[in-house]
Amino acid sequence: MRVRTWLAASAVLLTAGCAAERPPVAVPAAEPVAVPADAASSGGACRLLDFAVIAKHTGGKFDVAAAVDKGDTHTCVVRTEQALLPELTLTVTDTSIDASGFSMDVLPRGAKKVTKLGKIAYRRTLPKSGKVGPAAEVGWLATEGRVATLRWTYPPATASAQADKLATKLIDLAKALDTRKL
Template identity: 90%
Template structure:
């Protein structure tokens, strides 16, 4: 009886080893999750911006950023991938100008002064031009000797009053930026 059991067990083991191997079952790979790059990954003045912070302060949703550095000037432009406008541009330039020089040479006529932003600051609304709507702009002299400007260009058909409200939101965004990190 033991011999039969041994013979049967050996036969089962031998035939199991001779069976044709089945090919592995192909499992489709999961689609990779889309990764939104941070604005800071574009370098330049974009290192100071974050899409989430922009949305929090302005309500605008952007997902594309591009930067240019030329000498002491660092610029970043952000847009939505599917649209040219609105567009937000940040420009930061090293400067030796003081608050008096800012008031005389930089402060645009008709601009409203802004408090608690750098050494001196302004906000203004610029009328529509060309194929773009009006623009909201905030400019300031940062405490570490940098001249900074945030400019939001609206799509055509945007009311000037809406751009003016946006200028107030840009002041809040400007206060959240740390130009020393450039």
């Protein structure tokens, strides 16, 4: 029995080594696959944004993000690859001011107060200016000592009423952001 097993094993080993080598099969190169990156991959204040969350709350679809950090201020701008406008800008700055300081120093004249967003918040619509259209802006004093603003700037041909409508959607987006994650 041992002899038969040894002979069978030897035969297998001998025939395996005698097989002719085959040339490698050429496989055509696959087309590169574009993997969509999320806004958070840009770092800075972009870590707080997600393209899907922006679309859910505002209806706007973006696919490019860029971040800048300077001192205690973190900024993120999101756009589409095909156009400069519209764009959404998020700015978050560490601060030591309180709600009364925010009201006196940050709250713009004519802005409407917003409830249930941070310690104190506002919304406003900015008119067309130069080569940009109207803008909707929401600003708030977050509970952890940060001032944050979201601004959506439209192309020049956009009506101001559209920016005013969007301001309420920006409030919803602002409520979805967690500025503690910076």
